[in-house]
Amino acid sequence: MHEMWCGTDTSGEPMWHVLTADKDLTLCGVEKREEPGGREKADRHCLPCMKAFQAAMASMKS
Incomplete structure (x- = not known):
C-alpha cells in the first residue's frame, strides 16, 4: 500500500x-x-511521484 x-x-x-x-x-x-x-495543506502533487505510482499500479495489473 502506498501513502x-x-x-x-x-x-x-x-x-x-x-x-x-x-x-x-x-x-x-x-x-x-x-x-x-x-x-495550509498542499493542493499540488509531485508529478515524478505520480508517474512512478501510476507505473507501479500498471505493473501490478500485468
Whole structure:
C-alpha cells in the first residue's frame, strides 16, 4: 500500500508526494522529513511521484 505525504518542492512550497513501502523516501527520491509547518495543506502533487505510482499500479495489473 502506498501513502501520501505532504512535503515540499525544490522551492520549499508544500506538495504531495507518494511514499515508498518503507515510508522513508518518496517515489521521486525525496527523503521524508517533517511536514511543512505553519502552512495550509498542499493542493499540488509531485508529478515524478505520480508517474512512478501510476507505473507501479500498471505493473501490478500485468
